[in-house]
Amino acid sequence: MADKITSRSQDYSQWYIDLVRSAKLADYSDVRGCMVIRPNGYAIWEKMQAALDRMFKETGHVNAYFPLFIPESYIAKEAEHIEGFAPECAVVTHGGGEELTEKLYVRPTSETIIWASYKKWIQSYRDLPILINQWANVVRWEMRTRLFLRTAEFLWQEGHTAHATREEASEEVMRMIGIYKKFAEEYMALPVIMGRKTDSEKFAGADETYCIEAMMQDGKALQAGTSHHLGQNFAKAFDCQFQTAEGRLDHVWATSWGVSTRLIGALIMAHSDDRGLVLPPKLATRQVVIIPILRGDRSAVLAGAETIARTLNQQGIPAFVDGSEQNSPGWKFAEYELQGIPLRIEIGPRDLAENKCIAARRDTLEKTELALDDTLPLRISEILNNIQQNLFDKALQFRTDNTREVSTYEEFRLAVEKGFVIAHWDGTAETEAKIKEETKATIRVLPAEDDYIQQYSMNEPGTCIFSGNPAKQKVVFAKAY
Template structure:
């Protein structure tokens, strides 16, 4: 129940863990760094997966599956890639009771094993593009873990595409980062900033990395999705060439992109409160709970509750009735607040007599009367839409009120614990590394969203806050998960 949850103001980190476990979203596993995703948590992932999968297929992508184990020789073919992932890799050295002739890496990401297949599949420009997505698990040997946000094993999707021209590949990179933006904002009710990562923060083996960055309620940043332009790096590593229309041999151009179950962590930290989980309706597997107040003619109340549930289900609003008698209505109210059910319908004998019910919205706690007549399902649908929109507007207002600008290093350091800080950077890795070492803040994103760029004059020249050298643009700094 909610009393197990530490208040956010007291200890935000503990609040998060308490909520995840109290709402039965996930639990720690006996395997170090791994988690058990419980049915309540997996239901959210299923909703995310269904929405994203439909968006991928609408943009021409298809699903496939590639091996979990990757030969060491594959990993070593792309130098930057292995250097970036080596510290996080889990390696299998024995199988069937014998030492393996070649070590196998447990998939940290699939570029190498996929490009080994693409080399076999691609001979001509007629074989391109290849637009494949994979739903899978990956293993990265994280030293410090937190449920959903950072675990040794997690679930994700990874898109891997092959193209005949760099222009086509770059179009794909931007298309997919904007798919993620649309998903974050329209399904998660989570405003995000779209842009590039710096050279030091980009994906290992990529030419460029694009990302979406979101602000959590503790004002830290969370990277919610990435899309990578890989150039010809992996094609060259695996000698994947194709014959062009003109008859020349050329290396294939590539992208990769992905999101993971860390999106569940983002969802929790963006919207939830001290009572428990707050879910945007579009990601709630159960959008409405009907709680009959079992007094008087109990059978009539239960019958009406199930009739209302059937009417909602028939219109595509997933609902359920809790007519159990072992727990009080008050207990049920608290339990479903903890679980984040967007709308609670309270229905008693007097309500039925008056042809009304009481609807409580999870996001604000506000209650209102709804008619039980023909307009009932429409009213509930409108209420769910309003909750979805309100959660986005609330998160956007919170983010905008916690974006600050800094013109000096002292001002920059004072503002870092207050939110995102927009400041000038000279573009060098040396200055970036120095700022990170001194403040634990990183450059989260070089924004490319036109509205954001214009609002904060991101491309206006200035002076770097740390080095004092000329700066071509401003960037977004923050402490992050």
């Protein structure tokens, strides 16, 4: 046995760390809070990027790149923004051996430097909308870090759009959070609740923040993506006005939205098990590993394996053969399970004689015999689709099983230790803060999707779980990452 992973039941947090390291997704760096994303981890990010980037382009967005360094005076322009971000910023004070006349902030997010440009680019309503996305790294000097979930430097995409009206910006905010939900559910097989954040949880400088919130296997919530309505806050801070069709001057309306490499952490914590990573096929660079059992007529077995790989690759199913003789088949089984390859095919002399092979799926660990004929690629793609669907179904079932509606604060305190809690809230920040102080649970989301609202009758008025005051609606509470 090589890298042994701590079991989830024994220590969930340690399980996560062991998994990330032994599946070679990421490694610690000697720089505090920073990580090295290894090829196995980066491959997942590349799959995510490809799918998201396509979805952004399909909705009219274009990519650009803005500088890593932001002048201090820019960051300082939006009061709430600097208050929120300044404490966690890295600041460059020297360059070329000289002290800089103005300090440069390493971007924690790019609103300010982008709006300094937008101010130059926008004069008329004819210049709007601007729909720009950038793929970049950002730095936030976090107190405490966790691989993928929270690191001092991370990779993300940030969309920054400029609009002529509040309504148009609102539509953009909802369109993008909708895309994130679609991506999470269709690609990551991760069910999410889409909705709004309370004021205390919203982005520094935003009027409104929408999010997608997911449940991890320990019942805790993870914010997987955000979309912000920035109102005219940044336009005002940067004096960015435009002339309307009617000839009036107005400040530009803004949105920003992002997802980060944190999604990789979400993916791991949602689906993986004590044997290692479990990857949804749509995010697996390598979907099928073929392991020849090299006994008897080795070259025939190896040729059989290669033929399967070639056939699958021709059908667009990424497959590869591990025919190395350095490791035993058993070793390879364990290794590729650790790495989360969705499907394994075993083929040996016995199979070859009977013109079949064994398929073992990563999610359920079930083994099936498959005939080696023209139907093989189809059967395999069916299994892969089935894995993708099964992961989503399982995660959704888990979320449902670990979501509880409560009507008393006593019930609340117990339930919130085990998952999501649906409860009435009086809408005040005071109540929210006290609940957080006493239970560590926060309001994760005010759901904004019909199915979820109906399922838990979120809009039904009632009595606040904490204060006993009238409450217009229920909200989702949970402990969060």
